[in-house]
Amino acid sequence: MSPRKPSTKDLTKEMIINEAHKQFITKDFHQVSMRSIAKEVGCSHGAIYYHFKNKAEIFYAILGDYFSELNNTLDETVNGPGDNNTKLLNVFVGYMAFGLNNQSQYELMFMMRDSEVDGLSQEAANLSYQKFAQSVQFLSKTELLLSDIHSTFIALHGFVAHYRHYVKNYEEVKEAVDVHAKFLVKALI
Structure with missing residues (x-):
């Protein structure tokens, strides 16, 4: 039966x-x-x-969950304990850790291009980027140029893209993540 x-x-x-x-x-x-x-x-x-x-609506529901998780991590870091420089460092580490611990999801969120879902996924990615940019500006001691924030985001994205499929998770490159995050904080302050 x-x-x-x-x-x-x-x-x-x-x-x-x-x-x-x-x-x-x-x-x-x-x-x-x-x-x-x-x-x-x-x-x-x-x-x-x-x-x-349709399938695109299912895909968007999945992406929405991923972006919520990333955005919640960002909120917890910004609203958590510590001084602003430490929080900024933790925002950068948290972003890279999320990407490296969720490589397949990260690819779907930021690297997949398809006309059927681009509008929906780009909207979610843009909202997440805006939250990132506002958080970085909020934690900064000085007024940052939008281009500086964008360059920082691209540097984080590039780090994740570089290591994806070469490492299993964040723990494997923790030292490199910390060095990269410190470099970016130093560049912004």
Whole structure:
């Protein structure tokens, strides 16, 4: 006897998102389909449309969770204990640690380009960057140029991009992360 497929009532957004998340990390965006998600969840692909209008909407829900996690890390650092220079250092370390500990997610957030989802993912990335820029400016002792903040962000992004797929996580390059973060703080103050 084959296992019962979940009905539309049994099927939850969380089930769909969890399966889609697995597939987006292991496959290219275009290799994932509503049918492939449905097959793994054990329902008809039509049942997924009850919760999401298309694959891009599922992808955006996943990205939203990633950006929330990154933004929460930023908020916790800025509002946490310590002087502003220490917090600024921790913002930079936290950003690189997030990227290195979540390499597949980071790629989806900042490195994947696809016309089907670019508008949605760029909006989330831009909002996250604005939060980063405001936090850096808030923690700085002086008024920074927007170009300085942007260059700092690109330096952090470049660090993560350079080490992705060469290390498993942040711990493997912790010393290099600390050196890079200190260099960036020194450049800004």
